[in-house]
Amino acid sequence: MVLKIFFPQCCVQAESGLLIGRWLPKHNSAVVLAVIHFPFIPCQVKQYLCQLQNLIKLELAIVGSWSKAVKGQEKQDNFMEDLCTIFPQGDWLQMYSEKGKRGFDCRVIPRNGTKTMNNDKNVVIIHYDQRKVMLSQLHPADGLVLGSQKNVSELTMVFQTVSQSKELFHSDKYDEGPFKVTHWQSEGREASIIIELCKQASVPVCFMINCFLTVWFWMCKSRILNLWPARFVSSKLSTCVQLSHRAEQLQIMSNPRKTSEHLEFMRKGNIFLSFLIDLALGLLLISWLYRENCIARLADMLVPAADRVAEELQQLLQWLMGAPAGLKMNRALDQVLGKFFLYHIHLWISYIHLMSPFIGMILWYLGLSACLGLTIALSVFSDIVALLTFHIYCFYVYGARLYCLKIYGLSSLWRLFRGKKWNVLRQRVDSCSYDLDQLFIGTLLFTILLFLLPTTVLYYLVFTLLRLLVVLFQGLFHLCMDLINSIPLFAMGMRIFRPYRLAAGVKFRILQNDKERPLHLLMEINPLTFSAVLKWYRIPTYSCYPKDSWGALCKKLFIGELIYPWKTKHTKTD
Amino acid sequence: KCAYRHPGVRWRKVLYEPQPFPDNYVDERFLEELRKNIYVRRYRYWSVVFESGLVAQQLACVSVFVVLWWYMDRGLLTPHWLFGTGLLLSTVGYVAYDLVDGGLGRHQSGRTRWADLKSAIVFVLFTYGFSPLLKTLTESISTDTIYAMSFLMLLAHLVFFEYSTHMAVASSSLSLSVAIFASVCLASRLPGSLHAFATVTCAIEVFALWPLLLRRLKSHVPQGYVAVSLLVSVASVAVALSVTVVGGVLLALLLLCISLLCPYLLICLQLHKDNIHGPWDEAEITEDLSRFLR
Numbered sequence: 029m030v031l032k033i034f035f036p037q038c039c040v041q042a043e044s045g046l047l048i049g050r051w052l053p054k055h056n057s058a059v060v061l062a063v064i065h066f067p068f069i070p071c072q073v074k075q076y077l078c079q080l081q082n083l084i085k086l087e088l089a090i091v092g093s094w095s096k097a098v099k100g101q102e103k104q105d106n107f108m109e110d111l112c113t114i115f116p117q118g119d120w121l122q123m124y125s126e127k128g129k130r131g132f133d134c135r136v137i138p139r140n141g142t143k144t145m146n147n148d149k150n151v152v153i154i155h156y157d158q159r160k161v162m163l164s165q166l167h168p169a170d171g172l173v174l175g176s177q178k179n180v181s182e183l184t185m186v187f188q189t190v191s192q193s194k195e196l197f198h199s200d201k202y203d204e205g206p207f208k209v210t211h212w213q214s215e216g217r218e219a220s221i222i223i224e225l226c227k228q229a230s231v232p233v234c235f236m237i238n239c240f241l242t243v244w245f246w247m248c249k250s251r252i253l254n255l256w257p258a259r260f261v262s263s264k265l266s267t268c269v270q271l272s273h274r275a276e277q278l279q280i281m282s283n284p285r286k287t288s289e290h291l292e293f294m295r296k297g298n299i300f301l302s303f304l305i306d307l308a309l310g311l312l313l314i315s316w317l318y319r320e321n322c323i324a325r326l327a328d329m330l331v332p333a334a335d336r337v338a339e340e341l342q343q344l345l346q347w348l349m350g351a352p353a354g355l356k357m358n359r360a361l362d363q364v365l366g367k368f369f370l371y372h373i374h375l376w377i378s379y380i381h382l383m384s385p386f387i388g389m390i391l392w393y394l395g396l397s398a399c400l401g402l403t404i405a406l407s408v409f410s411d412i413v414a415l416l417t418f419h420i421y422c423f424y425v426y427g428a429r430l431y432c433l434k435i436y437g438l439s440s441l442w443r444l445f446r447g448k449k450w451n452v453l454r455q456r457v458d459s460c461s462y463d464l465d466q467l468f469i470g471t472l473l474f475t476i477l478l479f480l481l482p483t484t485v486l487y488y489l490v491f492t493l494l495r496l497l498v499v500l501f502q503g504l505f506h507l508c509m510d511l512i513n514s515i516p517l518f519a520m521g522m523r524i525f526r527p528y529r530l531a532a533g534v535k536f537r538i539l540q541n542d543k544e545r546p547l548h549l550l551m552e553i554n555p556l557t558f559s560a561v562l563k564w565y566r567i568p569t570y571s572c573y574p575k576d577s578w579g580a581l582c583k584k585l586f587i588g589e590l591i592y593p594w595k596t597k598h599t600k601t602d
Numbered sequence: 603k604c605a606y607r608h609p610g611v612r613w614r615k616v617l618y619e620p621q622p623f624p625d626n627y628v629d630e631r632f633l634e635e636l637r638k639n640i641y642v643r644r645y646r647y648w649s650v651v652f653e654s655g656l657v658a659q660q661l662a663c664v665s666v667f668v669v670l671w672w673y674m675d676r677g678l679l680t681p682h683w684l685f686g687t688g689l690l691l692s693t694v695g696y697v698a699y700d701l702v703d704g705g706l707g708r709h710q711s712g713r714t715r716w717a718d719l720k721s722a723i724v725f726v727l728f729t730y731g732f733s734p735l736l737k738t739l740t741e742s743i744s745t746d747t748i749y750a751m752s753f754l755m756l757l758a759h760l761v762f763f764e765y766s767t768h769m770a771v772a773s774s775s776l777s778l779s780v781a782i783f784a785s786v787c788l789a790s791r792l793p794g795s796l797h798a799f800a801t802v803t804c805a806i807e808v809f810a811l812w813p814l815l816l817r818r819l820k821s822h823v824p825q826g827y828v829a830v831s832l833l834v835s836v837a838s839v840a841v842a843l844s845v846t847v848v849g850g851v852l853l854a855l856l857l858l859c860i861s862l863l864c865p866y867l868l869i870c871l872q873l874h875k876d877n878i879h880g881p882w883d884e885a886e887i888t889e890d891l892s893r894f895l896r
Contacts, residue, residue, distance in 0.1 A: 356742040445783075447775030464810050465721045467775055469728055471782040472802075476732065479739045 031136060031151050032057035033121065034186055034551070036158040039063045040125075040132075042094065042210035046073065046111070047121065048080075048196075049091040050189050055182040058091050058121065059189045061158075061196060062211035070114050072207065083195045092121025134546050151546040155539065157553075158212035160528040161190045162197065164553055165290050167532055167564060183534060237282040244275055266407040267397075270509065273569065274401065277303065297518030298567050306512050309402035317395050327388035334380050334416055338373050341419070341494075345369050348490065357483045365487055369423060376419040403509045410505040417498045424495035425590065431488040432588030434477055441474035492585060499591070516565035520558070527555035615881070637879045645872065650865035652824070655831050656765050658861040659816065662838035664756050665853055667808045669841045671788050674797050681800035688800075688807050695815050702815075702822050725806055733789075733799035740790040748787050755784035759809070781809040835861075 034057065045065040051058050064073060073090070080088055093111050125132035134151045166187045197212055252258070262268040277299045317323055349366035351357065394412070398405035414421075443449055444467070449460040462470070522529050531553045539548035556564070584591055611622055613629045673679035696718075700708060740748055762777040785805030789798035819827040835857050843850030 351742075358739065359741060360738050445776070445779045447773050447779075462775055463721075464778075465724045467778055468725060468782060468806060468810070471779040472728060472732060472786065474779075475783050475786045476735060476739060479743075 030056070032182075033123075033134065033151065033153045034059040035153050035155055036060060036062075036211065037155045038158055038212050039094070039210050040155070042096065043208075044095040045093070045210075046090050046115070047092045047094050047123070048077070048088060048209075050086060050088055051091060051119070052182065052185050052189075055185065057182060057186075059186050060091060061088070061190070061193055062209050063094050065208040065210065068207040073115075076207075080193075080196060084193050086189060086192055088193070090115040091119075092123060095122075095124040132545075152549060153546050154536070154549045154551050156186075156190075156551040157528075158190065158197070160553055161187060161551075162194060162212070163191070163526075164528045164531040165191075167530065167556055167560065187531070234282040237278060241275060241279050241282070248272070266410050266506065266509075267404065270403055270407040271400075273513070274303075274404070277567075294516070294519055294565055295567070298516040298565055301517040301521070302512060302515065302567060303401070305517060306401035306403050307399075309512070310398040310400065310405055313402060313405055314395070314398045317398065323392050323395050324388055327391045330387055330391070330416075331380060331384045335377065337417075338377050338380075338419070341373055342370060344490065345373070348486065352486065355482060355486060357486065358480050361480055361483045365483070369426075369487075372419060372422065403512050406505050406509050410502050413498070413502060413505075420491070420494050420498055423491040427484075427488040427491040428588045428590055431484050434481055434484050435588055438474065438477050438481065441470050441477065444470040445474050488588065495591075510569055513569045514567045516561065516567060519561050519565035523556060523558065523561050528553045530556040530561065532556040532560060632881070635881045639875055639877050640879055641877070642872065642875050645865075645869050647865060647869055650868060651861055652828070653766070654865055655828070655861055656816070656820070658835060658857045659831050660760060660763050660765075660813070661860065662835045662853075662857060663808050663812060664760065665842055666834070666838045667785070667805060668756070668788075669838075669845055670804060671792075671801055672845055674792055674801060677793075681794070681796045684800045684804060688804050692807050692811060695811065699815050699818060702818050702826075707818065726803065729799050729802045729806075733795040733802070736786055736790050736798045736802070737792070737795045738790075740787065745791060748791055752784040752787045755780045755787070759784065763813075778810055781805060785809075 032055070039060065039062070042063040043065045045063045046068070047060050048062045048064060049058050049060040064076075077088055077090070120137040122135040122137060123132055132153075134153060136151065164187065166184055281296055281299050281303070283296075345366050349362055394408050395405075397408050440450065443457060444462065447459060447462065447467075448457045450456075451458040519530065533554045534551050535554055536549045536551055539550050541547055581591065613621065613623055613627065615628075617625065670679065670684065674681065674684065759777045759781040762773050762780065764772040764774040764777065766772075782802075782805060785802055789801040789805075792798050792801060816827065816830070819830060839850055839854045839857065842853045
């Protein structure tokens with residue numbers, strides 16, 4: 029089996045010394061993390077290792093020796109071999125670079141150390157960028173701790189080993205220690221006063237938000253708001269739903285505990301950014317709305333628009349009460365339905381006119397809600413649309429109920445017509461002998477319902493189309509809201525500006541392929557695709573989409589069941 | 603040939619034993635089991651006529667109903683008169699229904715007179731209540747459509763009527779429903795709601811009640827059945843003649859054909875029956891033949 033050595037690129041130029049790393053015996057590979065330079069005292073090295081192991085909670089070891097070719101110096105082979113007896117912790121790698129040659133050689137001395145095997149062909153040296161590997165998160169990401177899992181791929185082990193040994197890389201160039209160590213080092217800390225201030229401020233701000241949220245949730249839980257009508261109405265108003273969603277998100281975000289897990293960290297970042305964007309867009313909207321008295325103009329437009337809709341509806345009803353498109357309607361039923369709906373519209377218009385003096389003021393105050401974010405403003409607007417088109421909803425409900433009644437009546441009477449009946453116990457259609465009077469009345473009703481069906485269907489169709497139009501309109505708003513709510517902006521930004529932070533995998537490039545030297549590969553990080561970023565980091569939202577598929581929707585429309593833009597109906601479980 | 607090759611081995615018609623014959627082998631005893639015309643029945647002419655009378659009878663009923671509707675449509679018959687006559691005739695029929703078997707059937711079914719009265723009240727009340735609705739029901743649908751629909755429905759009534767107790771396609775409830783549907787369709791063409799009411803009650807009497815009485819007559823008083831059948835047939839031809847001569851003649855010919863000619867044909871053709879039955883499975887074509895049609 030080939031021995032794989034993961035070697036940090038920054039250590040290629042290091043002075044001679046010892047290699048600190050970790051053996052992955054299951055996968056037959058070793059991860060080199062750092063080089064300890066000569067001179068050192070073995071005792072101190074062992075102590076240092078112990079400290080590191082306590083800190084990192086990984087089984088680090090001296091995996092071998094590293095010798096760099098220096099001009100005018102002979103090989104220190106024997107000395108290096110002797111070193112392996114000082115640190116007897118497994119196989120011993122002996123790596124040395126030669127003068128004037130790119131790359132370096134490697135010899136493996138097995139644990140018992142009796143025989144030196146120069147098996148170049150069985151060694152692959154893989155160079156990796158220590159900083160990138162340390163910072164990147166290999167997907168599928170799961171917050172598992174090393175050692176507690178069974179079947180982890182080798183690559184995951186390597187990534188986790190490097191990222192867990194962050195502590196090792198903490199010391200920078202200027203730190204003094206008992207000996208010099210080469211690994212990836214930051215160029216010293218850069219401090220920005222703004223960032224520091226933000227960090228300091230974030231704790232009290234989080235605390236305040238938490239306090240506010242506690243009060244808010246306490247208010248929401250109070251008895252008055254949980255009475256039946258209040259709760260029902262608030263579950264239907266998208267403003268309330270969006271508000272509670274935002275409150276929950278705030279609670280997640282303002283959690284004062286430091287996040288350790290990658291996913292949680294990303295979620296907080298995503299929520300924070302979406303919050304910020306939402307607020308910024310909302311403030312933009314406010315500045316537009318209140319600058320040129322847009323609100324007043326909007327209010328002036330609203331009442332005529334509602335009037336106009338009502339007028340159009342009246343015309344539509346007049347048309348339906350005639351002979352629409354030459355359809356064979358039952359005239360009497362047609363007149364009754366038409367007059368009923370006309371009266372309804374009349375009621376609606378008078379209601380709107382009663383409201384009209386106050387609409388400007390109401391809109392002015394409602395417009396202020398945009399400072400809570402664009403999504404809130406959108407949901408308020410969607411609610412206003414729903415309230416203004418309430419008559420259409422009512423028509424739709426009447427039409428659908430009537431149609432549903434007819435369809436169910438016809439389907440059961442059709443069975444009676446054929447001399448069958450629905451057997452509830454066996455869930456099938458059985459034949460049945462009816463009495464004469466049952467049969468007679470059933471057939472009479474069937475005939476009547478059948479001839480009245482086209483009229484009902486027409487009314488149902490027209491009002492369903494109107495309703496669907498409104499639902500589509502509202503659905504667009506909800507789609508916008510959901511977009512703002514759910515897009516993981518933080519993860520997207522990370523993918524754009526620091527592609528290596530979110531790794532989907534790695535690719536290898538051949539650096540050197542000499543006959544008598546081991547194969548040198550360069551490991552590069554494959555960034556996650558954007559669709560995968562969306563898939564992994566999409567912020568969970570309350571779903572505002574209809575859960576039905578298109579087929580189910582069509583079926584519901586056909587049998588006259590009510591459709592809603594929201595989904596509240598729980599599936600029955602027997 | 604095979605038996606000759608294996609002397610002493612007797613072929614058996616089984617596949618579960620090893621035999622020195624191919625699977626499709628049969629020997630000369632195969633045709634011994636051939637039978638011919640084992641299910642053939644010998645009919646007597648008049649009994650066939652007696653049984654097939656019901657078909658002609660139902661046809662006559664349908665034509666009587668249609669002619670009555672036609673009279674009403676033309677204004678030759680007032681709904682009061684039709685309803686009164688219908689009521690009278692059904693009372694007579696109701697009494698006759700119990701007298702024919704001396705109350706035996708009523709005793710067996712356990713149906714009380716109160717239930718009968720209730721059914722009658724339900725019929726009348728519902729029909730009367732719905733008759734204004736029935737009148738406006740099909741106003742916007744063209745008359746031709748209604749006629750075509752009624753014709754198809756009455757045809758379906760004749761097809762699905764339960765002429766004898768063991769028929770495959772028969773469904774008494776379907777045939778009755780279809781007839782009522784047709785009567786409602788026709789009633790909606792009449793000028794007044796009272797007309798519609800009279801027509802639908804007439805339909806109940808003709809299509810629902812009359813066959814019950816007729817069936818009981820047939821099983822208990824065959825002479826009475828024959829007489830009543832003849833009477834109804836003659837009456838139907840007579841009323842049809844009063845509408846159109848051609849229609850009346852055609853109806854008479856059709857009735858004669860069904861009740862006299864068809865039984866004769868059945869008996870004649872019975873002689874030519876040639877069915878063979880044997881120990882083989884009859885060939886059935888279950889393969890999908892649609893590819894030959896392309």
